[in-house]
Amino acid sequence: MTLTRQEMAARVARDIAPGSYVNLGIGLPTLVGNHLPAGSGITLHTENGMLGMGPAAVGDEVDPELINAGKVPVTDLPGAAYFHQADSFAMMRGGHIDVCVLGAFQVSVHGDLANWSTGAPNAIPAVGGAMDLAVGARDTWVMMTLLAKDGTPKLVEECTLPLTGLGCVSRVYSDLAVIDVGPHGARLLETFGTMASQVEDLLGLALTTPAGLPQP
Amino acid sequence: MTLTRQEMAARVARDIAPGSYVNLGIGLPTLVGNHLPAGSGITLHTENGMLGMGPAAVGDEVDPELINAGKVPVTDLPGAAYFHQADSFAMMRGGHIDVCVLGAFQVSVHGDLANWSTGAPNAIPAVGGAMDLAVGARDTWVMMTLLAKDGTPKLVEECTLPLTGLGCVSRVYSDLAVIDVGPHGARLLETFGTMASQVEDLLGLALTTPAGLPQP
Amino acid sequence: MTRTRFVDTAVEALGVVPDGATVMIGGFGPAGQPVELVAALLAQGATDLVVVSNNAGNGEDALAHLIALGRVRRIMCSFPRQADSWHFDAAYRAGRIELELVPQGNLAERIRAAGAGLGGFFTPTGYGTPLAEGKETRVIGGVPMVLETPIHADVALIKAHRADRAGNLTYRRTARNFGPVMAAAARRTVVQVAEVVPAGGIDPETVVTPGIYVDSVVRLDSATTIAGTKGAVS
Amino acid sequence: MTRTRFVDTAVEALGVVPDGATVMIGGFGPAGQPVELVAALLAQGATDLVVVSNNAGNGEDALAHLIALGRVRRIMCSFPRQADSWHFDAAYRAGRIELELVPQGNLAERIRAAGAGLGGFFTPTGYGTPLAEGKETRVIGGVPMVLETPIHADVALIKAHRADRAGNLTYRRTARNFGPVMAAAARRTVVQVAEVVPAGGIDPETVVTPGIYVDSVVRLDSATTIAGTKGAVS
Numbered sequence: 001m002t003l004t005r006q007e008m009a010a011r012v013a014r015d016i017a018p019g020s021y022v023n024l025g026i027g028l029p030t031l032v033g034n035h036l037p038a039g040s041g042i043t044l045h046t047e048n049g050m051l052g053m054g055p056a057a058v059g060d061e062v063d064p065e066l067i068n069a070g071k072v073p074v075t076d077l078p079g080a081a082y083f084h085q086a087d088s089f090a091m092m093r094g095g096h097i098d099v100c101v102l103g104a105f106q107v108s109v110h111g112d113l114a115n116w117s118t119g120a121p122n123a124i125p126a127v128g129g130a131m132d133l134a135v136g137a138r139d140t141w142v143m144m145t146l147l148a149k150d151g152t153p154k155l156v157e158e159c160t161l162p163l164t165g166l167g168c169v170s171r172v173y174s175d176l177a178v179i180d181v182g183p184h185g186a187r188l189l190e191t192f193g194t195m196a197s198q199v200e201d202l203l204g205l206a207l208t209t210p211a212g213l214p215q216p
Numbered sequence: 217m218t219l220t221r222q223e224m225a226a227r228v229a230r231d232i233a234p235g236s237y238v239n240l241g242i243g244l245p246t247l248v249g250n251h252l253p254a255g256s257g258i259t260l261h262t263e264n265g266m267l268g269m270g271p272a273a274v275g276d277e278v279d280p281e282l283i284n285a286g287k288v289p290v291t292d293l294p295g296a297a298y299f300h301q302a303d304s305f306a307m308m309r310g311g312h313i314d315v316c317v318l319g320a321f322q323v324s325v326h327g328d329l330a331n332w333s334t335g336a337p338n339a340i341p342a343v344g345g346a347m348d349l350a351v352g353a354r355d356t357w358v359m360m361t362l363l364a365k366d367g368t369p370k371l372v373e374e375c376t377l378p379l380t381g382l383g384c385v386s387r388v389y390s391d392l393a394v395i396d397v398g399p400h401g402a403r404l405l406e407t408f409g410t411m412a413s414q415v416e417d418l419l420g421l422a423l424t425t426p427a428g429l430p431q432p
Numbered sequence: 433m434t435r436t437r438f439v440d441t442a443v444e445a446l447g448v449v450p451d452g453a454t455v456m457i458g459g460f461g462p463a464g465q466p467v468e469l470v471a472a473l474l475a476q477g478a479t480d481l482v483v484v485s486n487n488a489g490n491g492e493d494a495l496a497h498l499i500a501l502g503r504v505r506r507i508m509c510s511f512p513r514q515a516d517s518w519h520f521d522a523a524y525r526a527g528r529i530e531l532e533l534v535p536q537g538n539l540a541e542r543i544r545a546a547g548a549g550l551g552g553f554f555t556p557t558g559y560g561t562p563l564a565e566g567k568e569t570r571v572i573g574g575v576p577m578v579l580e581t582p583i584h585a586d587v588a589l590i591k592a593h594r595a596d597r598a599g600n601l602t603y604r605r606t607a608r609n610f611g612p613v614m615a616a617a618a619r620r621t622v623v624q625v626a627e628v629v630p631a632g633g634i635d636p637e638t639v640v641t642p643g644i645y646v647d648s649v650v651r652l653d654s655a656t657t658i659a660g661t662k663g664a665v666s
Numbered sequence: 667m668t669r670t671r672f673v674d675t676a677v678e679a680l681g682v683v684p685d686g687a688t689v690m691i692g693g694f695g696p697a698g699q700p701v702e703l704v705a706a707l708l709a710q711g712a713t714d715l716v717v718v719s720n721n722a723g724n725g726e727d728a729l730a731h732l733i734a735l736g737r738v739r740r741i742m743c744s745f746p747r748q749a750d751s752w753h754f755d756a757a758y759r760a761g762r763i764e765l766e767l768v769p770q771g772n773l774a775e776r777i778r779a780a781g782a783g784l785g786g787f788f789t790p791t792g793y794g795t796p797l798a799e800g801k802e803t804r805v806i807g808g809v810p811m812v813l814e815t816p817i818h819a820d821v822a823l824i825k826a827h828r829a830d831r832a833g834n835l836t837y838r839r840t841a842r843n844f845g846p847v848m849a850a851a852a853r854r855t856v857v858q859v860a861e862v863v864p865a866g867g868i869d870p871e872t873v874v875t876p877g878i879y880v881d882s883v884v885r886l887d888s889a890t891t892i893a894g895t896k897g898a899v900s
Binding site for chain 1: 514
């Protein structure tokens, strides 16, 4: 079976090493937070200025001065730290965050990312921290459905939408497959409810497929 | 009469506006701190990381973790703030300090400063914060005897010693005279126990001398 | 004591902002928005403004109104488009406002560079994207980088939590965001706080923005409300 | 909890420093010197080191001994010459150590740039002086500036005051100095503190160095002495 959104989130969470510092992008990647095992010592960074972010705030916990990058009220955990925007992005840009998980409109087989603009001519642009997050973390992973709603592949030979960063993504977690991307192209790691050849057909791409890859 | 060291310090202190943020260099300029009037609201910055520096520490006040840039134990005043080195020099370089008073080996009539190296071939070099202080403050003043111990002028047409900064000094306070320096050359503002022509003779320089300047 | 002025109203704190001024406005979403100071700017009348702010107004807030009234010539921000940014959206579509879209980290770092007296810096962020078009680039240590320049301002409007009489500030939680860097980058910094304490009432180890960066402070009950009672901000 | 390791001795905290490593050492004068960690480095045996530190050793301290033993190939600092820097002086005069003299503010900012992932910055400091010779310059906004590059390190040795179990640090007074920027600029940061408290034992508003920058922490009684009793440092 292909993965649900929560199953995708759980699959990503499984690959995050205990003790990691992690930034989860707005949207789909936020779900990963629900699947981090207790006691894993994973610390969440939110680029609007804190480490040690806890779950979404409920009821009396809601404080308009404690929000995440998606402007959702959250909580802080023991051992949290607050800092200003320049310090927060220094932390990101300086390679101190182990893993950043982002959503995407398109990812290229070389790891180029397009996730901030649909390129629609009349759209109001907005980039936020997307470009900083894309290039800053030690590993930038993308979490997305492999196909857009209209069936077009989101993993592509070359991005056609405005870029967020060049060669910054190392891995794509999707509903159909986990795929490494980068200088040597795309390499299929795992498939869900489908065969390697079907993934290739859907994408219209030839993927490196290790011999040992389990097939459904 | 020419000014003593304490009189020079008092003369400098008189020109610091109430409410100013001030950095006093190591050596002679440190004496200025003794002459700041109570209630002037003048705040002292020390580049090793604090605003609101108080007088030198005595007796039980001495704390090896509370020192000034000259590594002398000092005290902090109510309203003090501590910060790290990058923040401290950002404060200095960013033009937030109103006045910085420095010692000098040589100052040129254009405001060039030489105060970190005697240029002796076998000397061990050390610059500390001198170059940052020279260019950072809104006004950089020099406090020095007008002549070296061997009688050579320290206010010169062109510095011959290694430079600390170019065109950074706006005024020189000395035992014999107060002299503005800068793009338009040297301009005598005030003399102590001597006449304008004598200052010119000692320096071997022609100084602009405003008509209204009181002569002894 | 120091030069920081403590006044009773947002209007007094703001003082005169000339037409054409560059104004920084703190805040990320609702956290740290100097709501009353921006309202004072709306009342004060300055026009032809350049605004530097992470967002471009929400709903019917004062920044949105400044934009709707055509008083903002240009805005530098990272995230203008939001569900309720209709005044900005309309002005932008009509060509009545210039937008310089800046990645959030570059925005913060460019503001910091101004406060720190630097002339610019090389950053990997944005390289190869439309937001770096026309900018100087070079490869440093194998990484392609873009030269970014400082952003200075005439006035910064900031919301902090507590001020002491020396002008030192602390913030609350993620409301700190752009406050510290903007306070240092403006020729004049105006701050609204929820609480004012005597000099020494803030532990010198915990000061976030030293008083040297703070020109005027107003204590506002609404700020107390926002900080003290939860959920009070729309 | 997090990755920060808490150990019992300076030697364990230091771990293995390979020959040829670049080592940052915090402190300005006696304030913030990680005395015991540098002593551990002396004992550990690494040689051919590059040291980044504001000063170049005092009297018979561990850094002075590292230099005297010829184990420091190169030092980047702002103020090597002091009344008691005789070991550095001798090594320098004998040509046994390379010196890169860096203005103190440039030293701090170059270290910060490394931690912040920047490729370099333009600064007015040093322009027109011997310390900017051979460096790229340009006039920005009418001010002549010099391009300065980041300083990275393999290991940073830092003295802080208090750590919580998440690795967050606070400092004491002017002992803060280079600690926060060095902690961020090194691949591995080793910290000696006077006190360790549970996670949450430091107010998150007052953390100076977040735990993400801290790899190992050792609590040392001597540090307690230095922080707690006045005048205890020679």
